[in-house]
Amino acid sequence: MRNRDVADAWSNYWHADRADSLIASDSDRAAINAKWQAFLAELPQSAAILDVATGNGSLAVLAALSDKKFAVTGTDIASIDPAIYVSKDSHALKNITFIGGCPSEELPFNEAEFTAVISQYGFEYADRNIALSEMARVLKPGGRLMLLTHHRDSEVVKPNTAQIEQITELTERADIFDRARKIIQTTPISTAAMRTQQMQGLDAAGQMVLKRFADQTKVRILQEVFAGIGKIISLPPQVTVAEKIHYLDDMLKRLKAEGIRLQGLSDAAMDEGDVEALKQAAVNMGLSDFSFSSATVGADKALVGWWITAVKS
Numbered sequence: 555m556r557n558r559d560v561a562d563a564w565s566n567y568w569h570a571d572r573a574d575s576l577i578a579s580d581s582d583r584a585a586i587n588a589k590w591q592a593f594l595a596e597l598p599q600s601a602a603i604l605d606v607a608t609g610n611g612s613l614a615v616l617a618a619l620s621d622k623k624f625a626v627t628g629t630d631i632a633s634i635d636p637a638i639y640v641s642k643d644s645h646a647l648k649n650i651t652f653i654g655g656c657p658s659e660e661l662p663f664n665e666a667e668f669t670a671v672i673s674q675y676g677f678e679y680a681d682r683n684i685a686l687s688e689m690a691r692v693l694k695p696g697g698r699l700m701l702l703t704h705h706r707d708s709e710v711v712k713p714n715t716a717q718i719e720q721i722t723e724l725t726e727r728a729d730i731f732d733r734a735r736k737i738i739q740t741t742p743i744s745t746a747a748m749r750t751q752q753m754q755g756l757d758a759a760g761q762m763v764l765k766r767f768a769d770q771t772k773v774r775i776l777q778e779v780f781a782g783i784g785k786i787i788s789l790p791p792q793v794t795v796a797e798k799i800h801y802l803d804d805m806l807k808r809l810k811a812e813g814i815r816l817q818g819l820s821d822a823a824m825d826e827g828d829v830e831a832l833k834q835a836a837v838n839m840g841l842s843d844f845s846f847s848s849a850t851v852g853a854d855k856a857l858v859g860w861w862i863t864a865v866k867s
């Protein structure tokens with residue numbers, strides 16, 4: 555996938571009042587945050603911390619809220635400006651230096667600038683070996699690395715395949731959007747009979763898509779898209795054709811962006827062999843004490859990723 559498309563897909567996502575992307579519940583977040591807080595508690599006062607692929611800065615904020623007065627920087631390939639978009643913890647966000655348009659493979663810092671480098675579901679979206687060597691480069695000797703990454707078998711990654719298939723069907727194969735566009739464009743001149751025929755055609759196309767995914771219990775995306783298209787088509791006549799087409803195109807654009815984000819998530823997920831390979835590569839990057847373990851949350855130990863730690867030699 556091209557970096558430009560990835561950056562665009564995520565930029566749109568982060569230009570909204572949302573703090574993080576993938577943590578399912580408040581209790582999961584609390585469990586994950588506790589682990590981060592234990593790591594931060596071991597860092598010296600005023601430590602310089604880099605949060606890689608920070609998104610809207612949910613992890614960077616955690617560091618900035620510490621009373622240890624950390625100097626926190628967050629980088630991301632997307633164009634980000636959390637202090638403008640996010641209302642929660644706005645004061646802490648203003649104390650963080652955010653750098654958008656910044657691939658993890660090319661961190662714009664000198665060697666040994668940071669006491670700690672962290673990343674939450676972020677570093678692994680980049681070329682992992684290059685990003686890890688960049689993170690090692692900017693760490694001070696003795697500096698610490700801690701990552702929470704996607705796990706191939708995690709609850710976050712598993713449901714993805716079905717959703718990606720549904721989005722691909724809607725955006726690349728089925729003619730749902732073309733049919734809806736035609737209906738809107740011909741509204742001013744269409745007769746009742748023509749309209750009925752068009753709507754029946756759209757409905758049949760929708761049924762075909764649903765049938766294709768009949769074996770899947772989760773058809774959330776399909777249902778949301780069909781409902782959304784229905785709403786746009788039935789907007790009152792005061793809404794112009796151009797406006798309706800704009801809403802439809804915007805919906806298609808957002809759907810494609812979601813497809814890119816979900817595909818990125820699947821591609822980023824690591825199995826044990828991937829993490830082992832990273833461990834081998836880390837030695838040549840000047841990282842020692844590389845260790846990893848499954849990240850789980852809750853009494854049922856739901857798998858949510860890999861915890862990875864290392865120290866700059």
Ligand SMILES: C[S@@+](CC[C@H](N)C(=O)[O-])C[C@H]1O[C@@H](n2cnc3c(N)ncnc32)[C@H](O)[C@@H]1O
Nearest residue numbers: 564574575607608609631632657658674679680
């Ligand atoms: C799942 S989000 C995680 C964001 C944030 N760390 C959090 O916990 O909410 C993944 C982030 O990785 C970023 N990303 C994807 N590819 C990247 C790359 N090559 N370099 C830097 N950031 C990248 C995306 O823009 C996105 O913000």
